[in-house]
Amino acid sequence: MKFEYVLLGLLTRRPYSGYDLRKWLETEGQFLWARAHHSQIYRKLGQMEADGWVRHEVDLREGRPDAKVYRLTPLGHDVLLDWVRSPYEPPSRFQEIDFIARLSVTGPLDREAAIRLVDTELAHRREQIAANRGRDRTLHYEDPVPGLDQELDLEIHNALHRLGADAVDRWVAWLERTRSSLTEGKPLR
Incomplete structure (x- = not known):
């Protein structure tokens, strides 16, 4: 299974920053994907954005670094549904x-x-x-x-x-x- 489907699945629930995705995967999602490194998450998010599956908005944060918050696009939703319905x-x-x-x-x-x-x-x-x-x-x-x-x-x-x-x-x-x-x-x- 490809990691991007886990990320797309999480983005069906709500928008996430890369940091928040990593934090979720390390706690609640520890049984969904083993050892997701932050560089792997950001690399996948970048590729998925280039493919048109997600888009990001910058969340301006006072007193701390701004965050890119990712949302699923209609194309990303279609890609995810294609995978969901594909043979296992x-x-x-x-x-x-x-x-x-x-x-x-x-x-x-x-x-x-x-x-x-x-x-x-x-x-x-x-x-x-x-x-x-x-x-x-x-x-x-x-x-x-x-x-x-x-x-x-x-x-x-x-x-x-x-x-x-x-x-x-x-x-x-x-x-x-x-x-x-x-x-x-x-x-x-």
Whole structure:
């Protein structure tokens, strides 16, 4: 996923300065995009402005530096909606930032696109579970290095498998609840 869609999604809510975008991403948005550096934000805002997706106004601030405050343009809104409605390809790992950020932007703009997004993620994770849950997890050793504790290796291997299986099951349950809330128009939980 491209970072500009996260920024466009934030600008659907209200105008932001680059500083305010960074501050939001470091606090409330910390699960939407990892480690957004201020130079990355300003570079993207500059490119999006050159592309006509955003425009800025200078906010004159007494006693401190003036700020460029960015707003979404109609073209930027159209670009964002095109992305919201575009096909989603689930990554191999679940709970990736691509899905989380995409849902956070898609849901408020197009409920039907959000339902399709959740359906795609849900189907992919169910297929992964079906293909992998019952597979043979036997560890095979051939001339292991001296000191390798095979019994402990197997315990750790199985414990990590259970951790992953429990986590993906919770993810699927959350997706099912989210889908139900979206289709029934009920609050998300």
